[in-house]
Amino acid sequence: MAVTLLLDSSGTGSVTVQRSPLAELCACLHVLDEPGHHPGSAAWLARAHAELDGGLLTMAAAWAPLWGAFRARYLLPLSAGSGRTLADELQEVAELPIGDFVAMTAQALIGKNDTDLAPRLSDEVLQRLRLISTSRMEIGARLRADPEAFRRELLDFLAAFAAASFDAEWPALRQALDRDRAERVRDLHRRGPLVLADLPTTSTASTASTTSTVSSTRKPLRIVFDKLYNATARVDEGRPCLLVPTVHGRPHFVIKHYPGYPVVIQYSADGAATPTLETARRRLAALQDPTRLRLAYAILRNPVATSELATQLGMSAPQVSRHLRRLREAQLVHTHRRGSVVYYQLDAAAIERLGPDLLSVLYR
Template sequence: MAVTLVLGGSGASRIGIRSSALAELCACLHSVDELEHHPASRAWAEFFEAALQGGLAAESGAFAPLWGPFRARYLLPLTAHSRRELDEELRDVERLPLPEFLAMSAQALVGKTTQDPLHRLVDDAALRKRFMARFRLISTRHHQLAGRLFADAEQLRADLLGFLRAVADAAFTEEWRRLRPVVNVEVRHKVHTRNQVGHRVLADFPIATLREDPPRVVFDKLYPASASVDESPCLLVPSVHGNPHTVIKHYPGFPIVVQYPISEVRGAEISLEVMRKRLTVLNDPVRIKLCQDILRRAASTTDLALRLDMTAPQVSRHLRRLREAGLVHGHRDGAVVRYQLDVEAVRRLGLDFLQALRR
């Protein structure tokens, strides 16, 4: 399955690149909720949990489905304007017509493309009832959040915006002050790339492929979707805490947004010795297979041993070599240690190699 952006006759003028404090805030919240997929965000998660009081922490869990894998569209930039501050982006959400706020929320909660007329959720009781039955099957917190949404969408929006502003005051403003220079370096780099290669900048990601006849960029994702850059401008938004995910969102009448991962240490140089060590470690078919297995999903030594038909000590020895080379992170989940590939470290060895691992 794939998400396809049809280019048509669009040129580089239809593709913008900018930072978004709101998008990064929600990537931060997502990384806390799914830390096993974001090992590089562990220090932030510890700071976040220490900074939040009990009430805010509980609200974070209640709202979490909105910034899950299928991010609510309004939690990414709603306009293509440059130099938007967090307060301005939150006011954009505040001004969003209620039917669209409700529909975008429901779209995120469903978690996949739906043919249902979401704009009718405001006044179609039968459609809301059908959606509630679907949410009950997904999870308790999806069902509870949907209940609040359908009971009083305006109040839910006010509560959500109040929560986001409180998190910004308690923790995110300090984190954004640290990350913004890193993100701005990436923005300048991507603008330069766009100016050099035009719409081909949209294919400058490991999961993207440029195809012709008709001209389009195909993103390897777990769900099907399609949008036209001729009809909606496209906005590229780099994210540190979004790493390793690429989020692609489109809603009619709003820009297509591609939030893509970058590393906080993107500009740091890798020594020749580190490069040599990493290439040497990867010169082993078993370690390549391990990297493929833990690219998208963290796994324990026992899980990997079962999947690869090896003993746990054999897997441990290979994982140790990968950890020593800085290619794999381990994090404790109760009594179990799970391992995940450091996508940025591999990306810096070569995009072609990372793309080959994803196949």
């Protein structure tokens, strides 16, 4: 499963990089709701709990589904433009057509890219929300009863939370985001849209277009992002791709592609490597086999040669080699050679990271 972007490979105009105070504010709110997966934000989280009153914390928990695993589209930039303030971005949400606002909210509550949820929430949608959680159903009922009032209340909360526990943090965050943005812009000027391949992708290729928007003599760039759902979106001058760096959003990798609005990719600004779905799958598959688990145990503490492993496990050398190859392909072993003998040792750090890496893939 993956999200595929099709974009013109001839220029950089369809891809831009911009920071977003609203996106970073909502990344902070997500940390507040799911602190366990964001150890790098522990210092901010401690300050937030010390500074915020109980009323704001309660409200943050009530609104949390909007910036959860499936972020509401309007909480990321709705249009291209540098230098936007938080007030500018909140105003843009306030001016969003109410049908789009309702549909984007419903998407976040349900956690699906379903665009047939506007202009009003049906009984069927509320029933789906009830089966997810009663709190989401209650949010959906409030939204259906008075969407304009719902939006005003949400924007008032975001402004109040920012004043209480985000505005003081923003100058330092802005510097970090601007540093990353400057690097990405330089890369974009040098490499064009191929800069997207630095993000968690599974493949990058030029393919002949079958749509009428690109002539048969031009080949769009096809970039496939490692995600746990399938979708395809076209990027061009009329619908740009906005790259939005985040500090507090790590390890999440967010792609939003609501029809009629720019494609937005929010990525970690620290440049840390992120695991791919295929890597996690290969490692889980490799360790599922009982024989490979025995091999892992045998090479955990010390490097061992294939012939010795065959003796210890009562197997033939070719059998051991086949299992070691699977562990090597999953990047779970280190090898080194002494003369003609190759020694294998388990990569204990890779095993230790498997849990957090798998969580990172699922959260993405």
